[in-house]
Amino acid sequence: MGREGAVAAIQMQRVGKRFEPRHADGLAYEALAGVDLAIGEGEFLCVLGPTGCGKSTVMHLVAGFETPTEGRVLVAGKPVSGPGADRGMVFQNDRALFPWLTVDQNVAFGLEVAHRTPAAVRAAVDSNLELVGLTGHRTKFPRELSGGMKQRVQIARALATDPAILLMDEPFAALDAQTRRRMQEELGRIWAVSRKTVLFITHDIGEAIWLGDRIAVMTHGPAARIKEVIDVDLPRPRQNMTPGFVSLYNTLDASIRAESEAMHNA
Template identity: 50%
Template sequence: MPHIEIRDVSLIYDTPSGSVPGVQGVSFSIEPSEFLCIVGPSGCGKSTLLNIIAGFLMPTGGEIRIGGKIITGHGMDRGVVFQDFAQLFPWRTALANVTFGLEMKGISKAEREKIALEQLRLVKLDKFVRSYPHHLSGGMQQRVAIARALAYNPSVLLMDEPFAALDALTRDEMQRLLADVWRETKKTVIYVTHNVAEAVYLADRVVVMTPHPGTVKTEIPIRLARPRDPLSVEFLEHQKELLRHLGGEAGKA
């Protein structure tokens, strides 16, 4: 049984100039522990779709099931990481940011600090537990955000272009780190990006979306051995295939 099923999901935005379809008739499913990337040019509705899966937006049509149950809003079965570094709470240390979800679950202070510390070690930030977010670099802040989303042990990790605002070197490092974290935690991941190389590096399968309205164009499985070599011929072949489907649009972004 698939972990997540997205069935014929549509969302129509009401704007002053009439209703605009953001996402239309999107269907696909994700297996447990699968790493799925959604790739598409800006405005193709990929972030909208992720927000629907996260439960922040209600679809105007269709349904999403996680573990067989229809979702009706946000829930602790999903962890969310956004693109914006500002997602961390500036008034909480790295550690206190990571313990937030555990606090909501009512777990004791000693226990939640132990768990949070494990998570911060997983993203290689155990030296910065007492630092406030504004003392951390962008890459470090995103790592705290990943640790925070994993700490309360959701089965699904939803990521909305988490590394898009980072410099290229840091981004490469973060992708390697995320691949390691995923291998260790075996979460089901839905990862939105417009970066084709990133998708080929991370994903088991890539869903390609096209805009106006946002629909699924195709799905491409990536059957490369991990860890992947971004300079190998097969890797570049997959990138080319993806770019072909995107009509070269996303490659420029």
């Protein structure tokens, strides 16, 4: 439930998600079944799981881009009925930017929708482009950017409106090792001062331990659910090679590996 006494910012209660076939002769796919998860206000929760298990689907449900076919998804105690300014999102795929807008305009978009003053828009765009190191690329269009740069525009856009909740789907996967490390540190710093609630999906066990208060491991699909939620009981800032870090790494690695093997043998 996150920090002691905290209100659950995000709750998934026995959530199922079944994708209906697009063609009459197709088969439905039950991606999730019985997903239970509560994320406390101000908590940083990481989600790990074998590929294709349904991690992005979990995020899309909380974001309001998908609706559950069973159970309930609540944000701040209310059922999610669609996307909202309370949730900033970084999607896994790099088609999430508006292709007809420049870097500047993509980051400004949510601020303008929220009717911020031009000066406030300018300030938020400037500081967030600076944060992700894209100040020199502000007039470019998404098609002129590398995958890692597009991902950084998404991160700047998600942070610009200062949402209470950040939903991040493998946000750093496309970045080079140095940028990735820098962005992890920056996100950790932003989280520490802003106390945002973060739902962070990653394939990288080290990254999950580095950033998370708790780590949820999913089972393999179909009908994936939360297999276990593990507390990261290590002092911050986290140290890479301490015995605690290594031991937790091995536990998580074995847990995910067991799921991947079960998936391949199914």
